[in-house]
Amino acid sequence: MKNTRYYRKFLLITLSTVISLFYWSCTRKVENNIEIDPAEGPNPWTNLNWNNKSENFQFVVVTDRTGGNRPGVFEQGMEKVNLLQPEFVMSVGDLIQGYTEDLTQLNQEWDEFDSFVNGLTMPFFYVAGNHDITNKVMEDLWKQRYGRTYYHFVYQDVLFLCLNSEEAVPEAGNPDGKYHTGDFYLSGQQRSYIEETLKQHAGVRWTFVFWHKPVWLYEEADDPSRREEVSQSGWPEVESLLKDRKHTVFAGHIHRYVHRKRNNSDYITLATTGGGSALAGPIFGQFDHVLWVTMTDAGPVMANLMLDGIFDENFDKQDIEKHLALTMQNNVLRIDSKLNKAQLTDHHQVKLTLFNDLDNPVEGVVQLTNSDFITYSNNTLSTSIPPNSAVSLEVELSIKPSADSVANEQLKQEINRQYARWELTYAFEQYGKIEVTGNTRLYP
Numbered sequence: 001m002k003n004t005r006y007y008r009k010f011l012l013i014t015l016s017t018v019i020s021l022f023y024w025s026c027t028r029k030v031e032n033n034i035e036i037d038p039a040e041g042p043n044p045w046t047n048l049n050w051n052n053k054s055e056n057f058q059f060v061v062v063t064d065r066t067g068g069n070r071p072g073v074f075e076q077g078m079e080k081v082n083l084l085q086p087e088f089v090m091s092v093g094d095l096i097q098g099y100t101e102d103l104t105q106l107n108q109e110w111d112e113f114d115s116f117v118n119g120l121t122m123p124f125f126y127v128a129g130n131h132d133i134t135n136k137v138m139e140d141l142w143k144q145r146y147g148r149t150y151y152h153f154v155y156q157d158v159l160f161l162c163l164n165s166e167e168a169v170p171e172a173g174n175p176d177g178k179y180h181t182g183d184f185y186l187s188g189q190q191r192s193y194i195e196e197t198l199k200q201h202a203g204v205r206w207t208f209v210f211w212h213k214p215v216w217l218y219e220e221a222d223d224p225s226r227r228e229e230v231s232q233s234g235w236p237e238v239e240s241l242l243k244d245r246k247h248t249v250f251a252g253h254i255h256r257y258v259h260r261k262r263n264n265s266d267y268i269t270l271a272t273t274g275g276g277s278a279l280a281g282p283i284f285g286q287f288d289h290v291l292w293v294t295m296t297d298a299g300p301v302m303a304n305l306m307l308d309g310i311f312d313e314n315f316d317k318q319d320i321e322k323h324l325a326l327t328m329q330n331n332v333l334r335i336d337s338k339l340n341k342a343q344l345t346d347h348h349q350v351k352l353t354l355f356n357d358l359d360n361p362v363e364g365v366v367q368l369t370n371s372d373f374i375t376y377s378n379n380t381l382s383t384s385i386p387p388n389s390a391v392s393l394e395v396e397l398s399i400k401p402s403a404d405s406v407a408n409e410q411l412k413q414e415i416n417r418q419y420a421r422w423e424l425t426y427a428f429e430q431y432g433k434i435e436v437t438g439n440t441r442l443y444p
Contacts, residue, residue, distance in 0.1 A: 053297070055156050060086040061210070061270060061291040063252040064094040065113075066131045068276015070438065073288055073307065076322055077273045078116050080310040081290060088122050090160070092252035092270060093129025093212030101137040110145060125153075125162060129212035129253065130183075133166040150190055152197050158295055159204045161197060163211035163238075164190060184213045186234030198241050206299060207247040214251035214269040216262060239263070248300055250291070257285035257304070266302070273307070317431045324426065324436045333366065333422050333440040336392070348397045350376075350442065352420065356385040363425040366393065368442075373400050374418065418442040 034050065060081050065074040081089060096109040117124040126146050133139045133149065142149060149164040168185040186194075198207070215235040218226045230236065242249075243263040251269050255277050258269040271277065271287050280286040288307040293300050311319050336351035356362040366381040377396040385391050419439045426434045 056294065056296050057156055058086045058292065058294045059088050059090060060084060061090045061092065061250055061293060062273045063092050063270035063289075063291075064129065064255055064272050064275035066094045066097045066129075066275055067255065068441075069097060070274050070276070073272075073274030075116050077288070077290060077307050078119055080307060082119070082121055083310060083312050084290075084292065084305070086122060086292070088155075089117070089120060089124045090162075090208075090210055090250070091125060091127045092210055092250055093127045093165075094131040094252060094275060095126065095129065096132055098131040098138055099134050101135055103137065103141065106138060106141055110141070125160070125210075127162050127210050127212065128164050128166050130166055133164070139166075150193065152201075154201060154204065156295065157205050159197075159201045159207040161194065161207060161209045163194070163209065165211045165213040165215070183229065184215055184233050184235070186238060188234075191234050191237055194238055195241055198245070202245075205246070206295065207242065207245055208300075209242070209247060209249040211249075211251055213253045214258065214267070216249075216260060216267055217254070217258060217269065246299060255286070257282075257287070257289075266300075268302070317434065320428070320431055321434050321436065324434060332364075332424060332436075332438060333420060335420075335440070335442055347399075350395050350397050352381070352393045352395070353390050354383060354385055354393070354422070354424075355390045356387060356424075358426065359387045360426050360428060361385065361387055362427075364391070365423045367421040367423075368395065369419075369421075371418070374398070375400055 036048065038048070062074075062077060062081070095113050096106070098106065098109065100106060128142060128149055133142055139149070149166075150162060152159060152161045154160070163186070165184045165186070167187045167190065168183060201207075215230055215233055216239075218230050221227065239262070242265070247265050249262075249265070249267045251267075254269060255272050255275050256269065257271040260267040260269075268291070270291060271285055271289055273288055273290060277286045277288070278284070279288070289304050290307070292303045292305050294302075308323050311323075332355055334353045334355065336353055352366060354364045354366070356364075362385040364383050364385050368376045368379050368381075370376060370379065375398050377398070381393045381395060383391045383393060418441070420442055421437070421439050423435060423437045426436070428434060
C-alpha cells in the first residue's frame with residue numbers, strides 16, 4: 001500500500017512536469033538563437049519582427065584624408081570605425097598626399113596609410129584619388145602595391161564597383177593615350193570593363209559605385225569648358241548604363257558634403273575624414289565624418305556619423321583631448337595678412353590671430369620654423385586668450401640673402417610649405433589642463 005502511494009505521487013509529479021514543459025514549449029519562441037516567452041494578450045514590446053535578416057549588412061564609407069591633411073584625424077577615425085564594427089570599409093580616394101615622383105617618399109606615405117587601415121578588424125577597400133595617382137610613377141607604384149586601379153566584388157547579392165577617375169592624361173594611366181586635358185577621365189578600357197561587369201551582374205539587388213571625383217557636379221558649373229570635360233570624360237556613358245538599375249554612387253574630392261538625386265538614385269559626395277576643411281558645420285557640408293550604410297530589402301539606409309561624436313565606453317580626459325583636436329583644428333589660427341607671392345620682398349609682416357571659442361581661458365603658443373631661405377624675427381609667440389575672445393600677434397618674415405641664388409619659382413614653393421604650429425592649453429575645472437596642437441598653412 002505504501003509503495004502504491006509513492007508510485008501515484010511519482011506519476012502526478014511526472015505528469016505535472018510534462019504538462020509544464022509542454023505548455024512552455026507551446027508559448028516559448030526559440031528560433032534563430034532567439035528565446036522569448038510571449039504571453040497571450042498584451043506583451044511589453046511592439047512586435048517580434050527582428051531586424052536581423054542574414055542578407056542585410058552594414059558597411060562604412062570613409063573619404064578624403066589628404067589635400068590639406070590634418071594629422072591624427074584619419075587615425076582617430078579608424079579607431080572609431082573599429083568601435084562601430086561594420087562588416088567592411090569602403091573609400092573614395094585621396095588616401096596619401098602624393099603629387100611627387102620620389103619613390104622613397106611615396107612608399108613612406110603608403111606605409112603610413114597602410115598602418116592605419118591594417119589596424120581595422122574588418123576589410124578595407126582602396127579607391128584611387130588624384131593624390132594617390134598623379135603620374136606614371138605613382139600609377140606603377142599603386143599597381144605594384146595594390147594591383148588593379150579599378151575592380152568589383154559582390155557581397156550578399158549586391159555589386160560593389162570601385163572605379164578609377166584618374167586616367168586623365170596618358171602618362172598617368174590612360175590606355176587610350178589621347179586625352180590630354182581635363183580633370184577626370186574613364187578610358188575606353190575601363191568603360192568596357194564597367195559595361196561587361198554590369199552585364200554579368202544584371203540581376204543583383206543593388207549596385208554601389210565608388211570613385212573619387214563627383215563629375216556630375218561639374219555639369220552644374222557655369223563654365224562651358226567644365227561641361228565639355230564631362231561630356232568627354234566617359235561618365236555620361238557609364239551613367240546611362242546605371243540608370244535602369246537600382247544604384248547609389250559615392251565620391252569625395254571637393255571636401256564638402258553634397259547630396260543629389262539623379263535617375264531616381266542617390267549621388268553622394270562625402271566631406272572629409274581628415275582632409276583640409278574649414279569645418280564650418282553641416283549647414284555648409286564641412287565636417288569630419290564616416291558614412292554608415294545599412295543594406296536592407298528596400299535599399300540602403302545611410303547615416304552620417306561625425307567623428308567627434310563617436311566615443312568608446314571609457315569616455316575620459318583622453319576623449320576630451322581628441323574631441324578638441326578634431327573640432328578646434330581649423331578654428332584656432334587665422335592668417336590676417338596673405339603674402340603676395342608675385343611680389344616678394346625682403347621683409348613681410350605676418351599677422352596672426354588666435355581664437356578661443358570656449359568659456360575657458362586658454363594659453364596659446366605659436367611656433368614658426370626658419371628654412372634655408374626664410375627666417376622669422378621671433379620663432380615662438382605666446383599669449384593668453386580670455387574666454388570667447390581673440391588675440392592678434394605680429395612677426396616679421398625675412399628673405400635670406402641665400403635666396404638670391406635660387407629661382408623665384410623655387411622661393412614661392414618654399415613659402416608654400418610654411419606652416420605655423422600652434423599649441424593651446426585649456427584649463428578645465430573637471431579635467432584639469434588639456435593641450436591641443438595643430439598646424440595652419442601660413443600662405444594658402
